[in-house]
Amino acid sequence: MSAQPLAVAAPPVEAAQEYPFTDKHFELLRGLVARHAGISLNDTKRQLVYGRLARRIRALGLSGFDAYCDLVKDENSAEIENFINAITTNLTAFFRENHHFECLAQEVVPALLQSNAASRRIRVWSAGCSTGEEPYSIAMTLLEALGNRNGWDVKILATDIDSNVVATAAAGVYAANRQQGVGDARLKRWFTPAGGASGALRVKDEVRELIRFAPLNLMGAWPFKGPFDVIFCRNVVIYFDKPTQGRLFGRYADVLAPHGHLFIGHSETMFGTCDRFELIGRTIYRLAGRP
């Protein structure tokens, strides 16, 4: 009697997939994502791409990836927006990387109160704002740090390529499980019940009205010149290759005020991509060469 094999080799992942997904599909799709959004997808993202786009194929009632690729290959296709929305990763949280908000309150705002005393204006950009937790954290921090200094004109621009997350951000309503990181005192001060029994809270109007939300692809033209006092672009460039990061950092330098600060994500660095900034704290940069 021959011995039974202990284990049968697992079938290739693709055999279990609902739609055939070949190298050709993956190459075409990742080329399009890089071209439209600057997002560079390595081979480990293959399953992610399959899973997210299989949902679109199902929703559209298409036969599979051949049909989907034909659709998004067309530059004018209305599906491009959904395609990019499906590919982006939108993980975020209130007061994520809290040392940035501490720096904003304790160092940047006091400096701006002096440098901008004549204009009494503060302009901040949250670039890649996802579902809004970042710009609302900035707004709460600014309101707290400015205290009762009425008469200061404070505006935050919050943009993202993903139109779905921008709509969520603008609504400003967060379920109980999204409120972590805010803390009881801030929940009480800056939020109001959104209605219903779910525990969802809405950001108060006095915070919301500081922010203008808009869809924007960082790889495209920017319909503004700045200058911004502060730019938050955190956990966004991690998806771009180094030359793309360098070009983007250079464009940020162009729209920052001479005293401007740039905050980037915890696993990101400007090292080797752009020399127009100096590092002044943990992932905190200031324009180089200022007096």
Ligand SMILES: C[S@@+](CC[C@H](N)C(=O)[O-])C[C@H]1O[C@@H](n2cnc3c(N)ncnc32)[C@H](O)[C@@H]1O
């Ligand atoms: C991981 S989230 C980071 C959110 C927030 N900045 C934070 O740190 O919590 C990255 C965001 O970058 C956005 N993004 C990616 N590529 C972009 C592009 N080319 N233009 C604008 N936004 C982009 C994604 O849609 C996503 O919402």
